[in-house]
Amino acid sequence: MLNLHINLCKCDFFLSLNKISQMAKIKKDNRELVQSYLFTKAKYDFSVPEKRIFYKIIEMMQEYTQGKELNKKHFIEPLVEGYNKITMPVRAFLKDAEDENYLEVKKALLSLNTKFFEYEDEKIWTPIRLIDRPKLHKVSKNSYVTFEIHEITYNAFLDFSKGYRKYELKIAMNLNSVYAMRFYELFTEQEKPISYSISFLKERFKIEDKYNGRNGKNAFIDRVIKVGKKELDEKSPYTFNYKTERGSDNILFIPVYQKEKADADLERKAIQKQTSLGWELTAEEQEILISRWKFTKEGIKNNIDLFRSAKVIVNLKDFILNEIDPKDAKNPPAFLIGSLRKQISNAEKKNDAPAEPKEFRSPEEVAQSMADEQYQEYKEKQRTNYSEVQKGSGSKLRDMFGNIGKIE
Numbered sequence: 001m002l003n004l005h006i007n008l009c010k011c012d013f014f015l016s017l018n019k020i021s022q023m024a025k026i027k028k029d030n031r032e033l034v035q036s037y038l039f040t041k042a043k044y045d046f047s048v049p050e051k052r053i054f055y056k057i058i059e060m061m062q063e064y065t066q067g068k069e070l071n072k073k074h075f076i077e078p079l080v081e082g083y084n085k086i087t088m089p090v091r092a093f094l095k096d097a098e099d100e101n102y103l104e105v106k107k108a109l110l111s112l113n114t115k116f117f118e119y120e121d122e123k124i125w126t127p128i129r130l131i132d133r134p135k136l137h138k139v140s141k142n143s144y145v146t147f148e149i150h151e152i153t154y155n156a157f158l159d160f161s162k163g164y165r166k167y168e169l170k171i172a173m174n175l176n177s178v179y180a181m182r183f184y185e186l187f188t189e190q191e192k193p194i195s196y197s198i199s200f201l202k203e204r205f206k207i208e209d210k211y212n213g214r215n216g217k218n219a220f221i222d223r224v225i226k227v228g229k230k231e232l233d234e235k236s237p238y239t240f241n242y243k244t245e246r247g248s249d250n251i252l253f254i255p256v257y258q259k260e261k262a263d264a265d266l267e268r269k270a271i272q273k274q275t276s277l278g279w280e281l282t283a284e285e286q287e288i289l290i291s292r293w294k295f296t297k298e299g300i301k302n303n304i305d306l307f308r309s310a311k312v313i314v315n316l317k318d319f320i321l322n323e324i325d326p327k328d329a330k331n332p333p334a335f336l337i338g339s340l341r342k343q344i345s346n347a348e349k350k351n352d353a354p355a356e357p358k359e360f361r362s363p364e365e366v367a368q369s370m371a372d373e374q375y376q377e378y379k380e381k382q383r384t385n386y387s388e389v390q391k392g393s394g395s396k397l398r399d400m401f402g403n404i405g406k407i408e
Contacts, residue, residue, distance in 0.1 A: 045207060050108055053109075055087065055172050061076070075087040083148040088145055118154075165189065171236050171237075175231055175235065180235075183225075184228075187239070189238070193254045194253050207224075237260075293326055306344075313344055
């Protein structure tokens with residue numbers, strides 16, 4: 001069993017939400033993020049800009065595991081001792097292309113570096129920092145940040161065994177309230193009413209020490225639930241209504257879908273992906289992925305681009321049935337995704353290998369070669385002309401001899 005519990009170490013500074021809320025550069029193109037339910041219901045207290053960095057990490061890992069080519073300024077580099085080094089441009093977190101405010105980025109990275117989550121399974125318990133060794137590399141307008149993520153954190157990002165949530169990146173990045181962000185993640189694609197206690201939500205949002213006492217329930221509703229709902233009503237296709245239960249701290253949340261605020265292109269792509277699954281993978285391949293590798297139908301759909309790319313490189317059925325074994329993998333889907341990515345990467349490196357070098361020729365040799373080619377062309381024309389002359393055409397004879405001196 002994996003428990004995620006993200007804690008904040010005591011620090012001497014507090015982030016300015018008014019300044020930092022402008023940090024992330026909002027991407028114009030939208031995409032659908034798939035977030036592990038482990039993080040959706042994890043206990044943590046992130047600021048708005050920290051959540052935006054978090055979204056960017058999810059986006060990057062999602063594209064990487066699906067076999068898509070990363071932007072040339074984004075890198076994931078496996079390191080020793082179970083860490084992965086992440087490289088991303090600073091502009092991914094800044095207000096706009098003209099913003100060079102390194103201070104706000106440094107504050108956010110420093111804050112994230114003080115936060116950790118507790119990992120616990122049947123054998124061990126250990127606290128792990130969310131990010132390690134953050135660095136900001138100042139290179140004029142091409143500045144970038146690097147940080148390291150432990151493989152346990154990395155795998156938790158990709159662990160969909162407990163479920164997942166899909167949401168639109170553009171909407172998540174545009175939200176200005178951390179409560180709107182958390183509720184957006186909780187209620188996206190939620191169809192049935194669901195009940196959460198105030199104590200449960202306070203624990204997840206790491207605000208147990210707030211909104212207590214006689215008027216604590218009303219204060220929580222006013223400053224957390226209503227704040228989140230108001231922004232979702234204005235910006236998101238997924239929002240909610242709620243009902244309080246008398247004599248209880250339970251709150252019944254009723255999901256509301258606002259179709260007019262949904263991204264039509266994403267909906268169209270989702271339908272295409274659903275209808276094309278049978279064209280991309282055989283029924284037998286799908287069955288092996290589900291029974292042997294513990295994929296869900298949705299998990300297969302979310303990684304269909306990776307499977308499509310892999311089928312060009314390997315015999316997919318043979319690979320997933322005979323060549324690798326999920327027996328020792330803690331997370332079989334993530335293990336298979338990583339294995340397929342490695343196959344694709346190796347094939348790309350092979351294709352990108354430099355071609356055999358051409359024989360070097362000096363400028364003099366090149367000039368001589370061109371002269372030889374022109375001479376051969378001239379000789380060929382001479383032979384053609386002579387052949388025509390042999391046919392006894394006097395007018396052609398005069399024309400041809402008149403053109404010989406004009407050969408270029």
